[in-house]
Amino acid sequence: MKKTNFFEGWYFKEQCKELTIAFIPEVSYDEKGNLSGSLQIVLPDRSYYYTYKNPINMNLNRTMFIVMDKNVFTDACIHIDIAEKDLQIKGDIYFDREAGRKFNVMGPLSIFPLPCKHGILAMKQQLSGSLEIDGEVYDFDGGTGYLETDYGKSFPRRYMWSQCNWFGRTDCQIAVAAATIPMGPLNIMGTFACINYKGQRYKFASYKGAEVEKIGEEGFKITQGPYIFEGRRKGGMAVELKSPEMGKMASATREYLVCNVEYRLRKRGEELFHVKSRNGSYEFL
Numbered sequence: 001m002k003k004t005n006f007f008e009g010w011y012f013k014e015q016c017k018e019l020t021i022a023f024i025p026e027v028s029y030d031e032k033g034n035l036s037g038s039l040q041i042v043l044p045d046r047s048y049y050y051t052y053k054n055p056i057n058m059n060l061n062r063t064m065f066i067v068m069d070k071n072v073f074t075d076a077c078i079h080i081d082i083a084e085k086d087l088q089i090k091g092d093i094y095f096d097r098e099a100g101r102k103f104n105v106m107g108p109l110s111i112f113p114l115p116c117k118h119g120i121l122a123m124k125q126q127l128s129g130s131l132e133i134d135g136e137v138y139d140f141d142g143g144t145g146y147l148e149t150d151y152g153k154s155f156p157r158r159y160m161w162s163q164c165n166w167f168g169r170t171d172c173q174i175a176v177a178a179a180t181i182p183m184g185p186l187n188i189m190g191t192f193a194c195i196n197y198k199g200q201r202y203k204f205a206s207y208k209g210a211e212v213e214k215i216g217e218e219g220f221k222i223t224q225g226p227y228i229f230e231g232r233r234k235g236g237m238a239v240e241l242k243s244p245e246m247g248k249m250a251s252a253t254r255e256y257l258v259c260n261v262e263y264r265l266r267k268r269g270e271e272l273f274h275v276k277s278r279n280g281s282y283e284f285l
Contacts, residue, residue: 003029005247008057008151010066012078013257014093014127015166015279016143020044020258021131022281023080025066025073027057028247037068038249040241041087044258047239048087049249064121075121075147080131091131093140095147098122105192107207114181116152116244120194123173124165148175155243155251155285156180157187160215162231164261164280172197172275174263176204176231178212178220189215191222193229195265197273202265204229217284226268233282234260243285256282 009026022042029035037055041048056067066073070081077094105118125145131138144166159179165172178191189212193204204210210224219232236259245251261280265272 004031004033005029005153006151007153007244007247007249009149009244010064010073010121011146011148011150012073013146013163013281014078014140014143015145016127016138016140019131019133019138020279021133022257023073023078024241025055025068025071026244026249027055027066028244028249030247038242039068039071041082041089042239042241042255042257045237045239047241048084049242050082050084077129087134089131089133091129093127093129093131093143093145095122095125095145096128098125105194105205107205109190109207114152115154116150116156116179118177118192119149119151120147120175121149122147123175123194123196146173146175150244152244153247154245155253157285159283159285160217160220161283162220162233162261162280164263164277166279167275167277170275171199172273174231174275176220176222176229176263178215178222181206193222195229197265197275200272202227202229215284217282228266229263231261231263233280236260236282253283253285 006029012023024040027037037052039050052068064075072079082089127140127143127145129140156179161177163175173196176193180187181190190206191212195202204224213221222229236256238254242249243251243253262276264274
């Protein structure tokens with residue numbers, strides 16, 4: 001069946017000591033099923049948006065393969081070659097080793113026709129390679145990567161998202177989100193939180209009984225049974241990003257690509273961990 005009013009996007013976040021950068025390739029099908037592509041490049045203080053005709057999006061032996069002009073994205077590496085008036089960037093980043101267990105975010109909700117579905121493809125990747133950006137070279141050897149995907153028709157009307165996998169010597173990876181989900185005539189607040197902490201795995205999800213007590217631009221609080229998971233954002237610069245609406249990149253959101261974050265997990269009043277980082281990311285709409 002021909003896809004219409006549909007999008008599929010991927011979020012590649014790459015970090016080294018000198019730079020954090022995110023690449024968001026996306027393919028869209030309009031109301032007639034015509035295919036187009038776009039690429040957003042996110043830096044801590046600015047973002048770029050480019051459109052492409054005839055993008056390639058396929059799976060080869062379960063390997064992601066996305067091509068937009070000279071730019072190639074796979075789950076093993078990315079190749080970037082952009083020469084625009086406002087940005088010149090070229091290089092390769094390789095995902096050498098993955099740490100931290102993957103999570104099935106949607107669970108049984110994946111069978112419902114929701115406007116947007118989410119998947120975490122890699123909680124933490126060890127990087128190698130380099131990028132040259134406007135004449136300056138950045139070495140990503142020993143850096144850290146993260147990879148997720150969204151697909152459907154439109155982003156939620158209201159949501160928050162936060163992610164971090166750089167906590168110094170502490171072995172920890174966190175990805176968390178909450179969003180309004182239309183269920184018939186009602187809008188409910190759904191959520192998930194995926195946590196790897198020093199070999200322990202914690203998962204919050206609406207279908208497991210998780211409830212959102214609060215979300216905002218500066219933090220969130222989620223409960224599930226005896227667990228309370230809280231997060232806070234401080235500082236950073238919000239940059240505007242395009243977001244999908246009925247399969248087209250016609251809406252907008254804001255992201256703090258690099259900001260101070262802290263996360264706290266408690267069980268029946270006992271603190272299981274409290275971690276902080278200067279390399280977190282946060283979105284709120």
